Amino acid sequence: MHTLLLLALGLWVFDSLAGDNRHRIWATYPSDDSAMADFTVASVSAYDPTASAPPTAAAVLEQPVATRLDTPADLSSLETLEMSEPPSAALASMELFERSGKWGEEVRAAEATKKLSDLTRPASGADALVAVAGIGQAGEVVTGAIRSELEQDNTLVVWLFDASASLTQKRNLMAMHAESFYKSIEAFNTKRRDKDEGDNTLFSSVIAFGQNWREILRPTHVGARAISAMTKVPIDTTGDENVMSAVTQAVRLYREQRKRQERIIIVILTDESGDDTLQLEDTIQYCRSAGVAVHVIGPNAVMGCERGSQLCQVPSGGREYAFWLPVKKGPETSLPERFLVPYWHESALPLWQQSGASVAANTPWYGGPYRERLHSGFGPFALTRLALQTGGSFTMLDEDGTRSIGSWANRTDYLPDYASVHQYVQSLQDHPVRQFVVDAATLSYQQAELFVPPRMTFLGQRDVVYPYAVLHPYVVPATFRSQLTRALRIERARIEKASAALQSLIVRMEDTSVPWQDETSPRWQASFDLTKGRVYATQARYREYLAATENVTETLSLETNEITLLPDAQLRTSESRYWVDTAVHSLNKCIDEHPGTPWPYLAQWELDVPVGLRIQPAVIPRPPPPPPRPPGGPSFSTKSSSGSSFSFPRL
Known part of the structure; x- marks a missing residue:
């Protein structure tokens, strides 16, 4: 009996070893008695001594603080460094989470992984x-x-x-x-x-x-x-x-x-x-x-905009030039809730831009015509929702240069909606005020080129050197009138299209069957009053521009070779008066009911500039012959006043 038992045990061990190609090793480390390692060793099926070793990661260089565009040209890029994993997001591996309440396998015999x-x-x-x-x-x-x-x-x-x-x-x-x-x-x-x-x-x-x-x-x-x-x-x-x-x-x-x-x-x-x-x-x-x-x-997210701006000092030719560079810092909401049309009369000509960069000289703290430096007091929506939904936190850097207006951001009645985009869109259907605000904002984004402010100086042009100021070149009066007619035709055609687009929003707002007054959220009330005021004010500006530029050449003297359209309190059309009165009422309501928040600032900036236009003719004298210039002068948008070139970094 003993012989048979020993023989059976021997055969059982032999069979186990022969059928198992993985062996478990338990190890204890002298340096740490409490640490136990559990290795599962598999047999090596093949080994190629000629195979090259895995590439080693490139050295990581410590970089200096880069607050200006004076860093070396050979900065290490993440793109050039060896990656420990593929760079693309492996969202498909989410299926592993959905199929199992555990992560991975057991790391020790009879010990389950935490749920x-x-x-x-x-x-x-x-x-x-x-x-x-x-x-x-x-x-x-x-x-x-x-x-x-x-x-x-x-x-x-x-x-x-x-x-x-x-x-x-x-x-x-x-x-x-x-x-x-x-x-x-x-x-x-x-x-x-x-x-x-x-x-x-x-x-x-x-x-x-x-x-x-x-x-x-x-x-x-x-x-x-x-x-x-x-x-x-x-x-x-x-x-x-x-x-x-x-x-x-x-x-x-x-x-x-x-x-x-x-x-x-x-x-x-x-x-x-x-x-x-x-x-x-x-x-x-x-x-x-x-x-x-x-x-x-x-x-701190930009108010109602995806892109804000950041100051950049560009050294060139022994001097420094200040520019605003575009950066993605918003919006603070799931979908844009700000009717993003520019404010008029920021410049007589379209602002100088190259690759999104604009001149920072003499620019107010809030930015240019789109007020792209007005901060919301909340973080960007996507990052904030990611933090909240995972049980984390969002800490907003409210620093000098990006500081919020006042301390209003802690008021929960102005909090953005941090629901998912799907839930957000569904909720709009039950709130006409919110639906209108989002539709108006969406229109302003989709038709951004249409709503660009018209030029106010004819036939001015920009200087070719920093800070790209407006120049008033001499034009023969007869030539000026023919060029003015063509230029105004282009501007008026675009203004008429923009006016028609806004009219569709006005028709919606004047539908008395819609319960506009039922909205209870202070945030949405502020957005609606601001949007309504700016829609009516912009429509009035369009109609006044068309009225002021109609048959303008017939009113000019024979010596006139430049005109500038300036803001004026006098209105030219009767329909503009109704639009202006409606705009003023809504904008003042926004200012009175939401003090200390960003919306009154946006409303007041619209009220600061009269809607009407007056034409100021000018006679630019013929200049003396210019002195001869050496070859190789500065180019239009990439040269400083010294003639040296520069380029803009991507932030």
Whole structure:
């Protein structure tokens, strides 16, 4: 009996070894008695000694603070660095979350992975929207969130940094604050074996993103390494910020590929709203399915606009030239809610622009004709919704140069609607005021070229050197009249089309069967009063322009060779009076009922300039013959007054 039993046991062991090509190894490390490693080793089926080794990542260079366009031309781009993972967002892997309540496989015999539902945070409320005056205060918000997570379990914080050159200084300031935080929790340079038994461990990783993304530092429990990586983020020169793709890839990297089981939070530091916001809802679902919270330190969104502007100093020929460069910093709402038509009489001619850049000299604090530097007091919609829906927070940098008007942003009655775009659009159907505001804003975006202000000086032109001022060239009077007729024909045709487009909005507003008065939201009331006032005022300006320029050449003297249209309180048509009175009533209502918010500013700027026009003729004398010029003079839009060229960076 004993012989048969031993023989059976021997055959059972032999069969097990022969049929299993994977072996389990348990290892204990002398340096840390509490650490156990569980390796599953598979046999190697093939080995090619001639195969090339995996490419090593290019060196990451620490870049200086770039507040001007004087950085070296060979800045390291994320596009040129080796990527640890493919740059495209792997949203298809979301199916893995939908099919399973667990992440990955068991890492130890008979030990199940934590359920992701236990890690998913409830959506945050309005108290998670914070405005601070600098990076130091913003750092307090996110490190407080990290402490809260660490009290519950081991935590991985992913520092996800925008790699734009414009953010270099803020990244370095955040690294300084994070250093103090790591030291305060004794995680700056402390070995894990020195921690008390039962203490939770904080892991940190650093990822940079721009057009692509790259893991700068793999998860580590040594805070000093994270600080060092924060200061070595490469500069991305593409000008693109694909933040949603970067978040998705970070979640995929740590949850799916590396099977990280800690509580994971992502801290985003950026100064723009992002270029891939259409991926917002997929990214939210991906983060929630993986139990990942997102905390954002972001910009103050431009009021009702996608693009704002940022000051840039361009050195050229020993001088500096100030320009506003376009940046994506909004809007603060799901869909635009601002009727985005320009304010007239900002310039006698269309403003000088090149690649979206415009001259900053003598520009008021609020920007140009579109008031693109008026900030909303809230963060960009996509980043804010991402943070709230994943149980994180949005910390708005309300700094000098991008500060909100007053302290009104904490008033919850003016909060944007942070529902999904689908829910947002559905809600419009039950609120005629909101539907009208969004329709008017959409029209202004779709017909932006149509609503450009008409030129007011004929036949002026812009100088070829900075700051591209308006010139008044001499034109033979007879030639002037023929050119004026052609120029006015073009302007009037566009104005008539724009007027017809606005008339469709006026017809809707004058439908008395619509319960316009039923709207109760202060935010939507302000938007409606502003939109209505600007629609009527702009329509009156169109009709006055057409009336003032009709048969204008017949009223000019034979010596006139320039005319300028100036604002005037006198109106030329009777229908304009009705439109002006309606506009004034709505705009004043907006100012009176919503003090301290951005809407009254936008309303007052419309009221500041009279609607009527008067024609001011001028006689430009014939200039003396110009002196001979050397060859190779400055070109129109890329030369400074010294003749040296410059180009604009992408922010």
